[in-house]
Amino acid sequence: MVRKYITPGMTTQLSALRRNLLNWFRQNKRELPWRQKRHWYTTWLSEVILQQTTVEQGLPYYHAFVERFPNVHTLAEAEEQEILHQWQGLGYYARARNLHKAARQIARQHHGRFPNDKKLALALPGIGPYTAAAILSLSYNRPYAVVDGNVTRVISRLQAIAEDIRLRSTQKIIEQHAQTLLSKKYPGAFNEAMMELGALVCTPVAPRCPVCPLSRWCLAYRQQKTDALPFKSAPPPKKRQYHWVVVYENTHRYLIRQRPEKGLLARMWEFPVWETDARQLKNTDSLSVRLSGHRISRVSGLMRHVYSHINLQYRAVLVEGSPEETPGTGTRKWVKKEEFNNYPIHKAHRHIINWLLNDQKGR
């Protein structure tokens, strides 16, 4: 029988905890552009941008998006390619594609307003439990607790939850605690306060417990376990991939192609790629066979790119002429150097463009 410190029955303690947290938040919150006046559109935009992204990294993108797409209609009417292009460099491009799809649905099916209803909100592309709770609580003051990485950490320490936070079962327990703790009167402020506390005080390393407004109730603090919590098991090892990236050059134009509709980096543009292995990537022997009839102008040094589940190592090879067979079936285009900027090109291959245009290393 596990006895949790803060339980739904402890109404006096709960009120004091909420009051302490809200007071702390009022005095310590960061001034961020989307906090100025809470509108569902800027809340939505900021929440989506900040998924898997730090505030510092997301800020310039947020400003650019609000500038170019000041409301849901401008976003809905834009081309997907333009949105992907604005998103370039932020990663997790599905977020941008879903943002666009959802904007169209909001414009057409919801009269241009975000639905004030959990079920309807969850039906929108890119809106899951976290984002739905965030928008509904922050913009409409609806009583849904948000659980992001910050909140997970705060609660696992507060209630001294030792189970692996990677497990679904542990996440469920944390969600229940979050919903119990939530101020039903000020759910928006409370949710933001929990996330802000995790970002500023209840940090992953060296939490600032002496200044924490929740330390009086924190089991991990009392038991001196803040360094050990939350517990997270190791992820599975990353796969390794090796690519030759072939840059065909013909009369000062370069061949790029669009990736398929689905899967990794969907609908982004790139140079043709040949899969290979670590050994073959060390020298150009294997290339010479496949590229017979082409003159190799330049070969790059080794480049690497890390995805969440793949370690990619690749090298670029600049060759003259066009490929005999069409690489893949997707759309292909011959573009001039200046035109690269008109296409959403993922990070790994933008690196190749830099090599192509500036860097003479690995010649």
Add this chain to the structure above:
DNA sequence: CTCTGAGCTAGGC
């Protein structure tokens, strides 16, 4: 250089 942490949704089984 490698490792870690930031961390939410969609879709497949």
Add this chain to the structure above:
DNA sequence: GCCTAGATCAGAG
């Protein structure tokens, strides 16, 4: 209902 793929970057060691 559970599990995994998706995807970038900064900072520590």
